[in-house]
Amino acid sequence: MANNINTKICMNPECALHGKANEGNIRTHGWYKTKTSRRRRYICSACGKSFSSNQGSAYHRLRASKEKINYACHMSAEGVNISAISRILGHSWNTINRWLERARKDSHDFQVKHLEGYELHEIQADEIKAFTHANKRKVWILALIDVGTRLWPSVLTGKRNYKNIRKLFGKALHKGDVDNKLFITTDGFTPYSWVLKRMLGPACLYGQVVKKRKKNQITKVARKVIIGSKEQIADALECSEDSENLNTSFIERLNLTIRRNTSYLHRKTPAHASRPDRLQEQLELQQCYYNFMRPHQALKFGAEVYTPAMMAKIADHKVSWAEVLQLYLATLVEFLVNCCNNSYEHLKTAV
C-alpha cells in the first residue's frame, strides 16, 4: 500500500491539494541515492514540490537503511544499551539515540491507537524499584498484567502512592472491557486496597499475597481476601486456566522480563536513565515490543507462538518495527482513502 501512487499525498502544507489523496497530482520523479541504496522521489503537479517515499515516517531524513534502523530498535527492546548498539552497527551514540527517540515516540503513538478493546479477566499488579540519574534517585515502576492473555496494558513510573496506583488501574480499565467479575491480585501494599475499594468496590474480587522476608529469604506467605468472599475467590480460581491459588507469579515474571529487556534497569548498571520521563519512554517502547511483536512462549499453540496482542484479539499478526515506525503515514493514508471513499463507517473507525 505504501508504494501505491494513489495513496501518496502532497506533504507541502502550502499546497492547495495538501493531504488530499487520489487527486492525480502526484507523479513519480525519479530516484535519489542514499549511502546504501536508492529511494523513490515523487512530485506534486499542483505546487511543483518534490518529496521522498519516506516523508512522514520515522525513517525520514535518516541516511541508514530501514533494516538497520529496525535492527537497532529490536536490539534496544531486547535490552542492548545504546553504546553497545553503536559499536555493533558502527554508528555514533548520538545517531543511535536519535533513531531510538523516534522509535519511542512512535511506540507510544502505536499503543495509543492499537492497545484498546481487550478484555480483562484476571489481573495482577506489582512495583519494581529502579534508579534514575547518576546519583541514583529512587523511582518506582508500576506495572499490570492480564494473566490469561499475558497482555501488559499499562505501565507508569514515579512515586509508589495512591495517585499513581489509581492512574495505573484507570489506564488499563479505560481502554479495555471488563466482563463479569474482575479478579485482581497484588502484593500487600495498602494503597492498592484503598484504590480498588473506591474504584471498583464489589464489582471486583480482590486478594493480596503478603510475603514476609528475612535476609532476602521468604519466610512466610499469607493470602488475604480483601474484596469478595473466600467462596467467590475459590470459584474464580476454579475458572482460571493459569492460577491454582492466590499468587503474583505472572506479574513477577513480567517484572523480570522488563528488568532484563530494559538496559537502564540491569542490576549493577553504571548507566541509569538520565530522567524518569526517559525511563517511561523506554518502557513504552519495551511495552509495545512485548505486546505486539515478541512471541510469548506461554502462548504456544502447535507450531505457532502468539504475541499477547494476538491472544487478546487486538492484533491478527506479529507486528513489525516497520509498521510501528510508519504509523503516522499509514494512519494519514488510511484516513484520507476512507474520506475519498466517503464511507461513514470507515470514517468513524479512522477517527
Ligand SMILES: [Zn+2]
Ligand atoms: Zn502540492
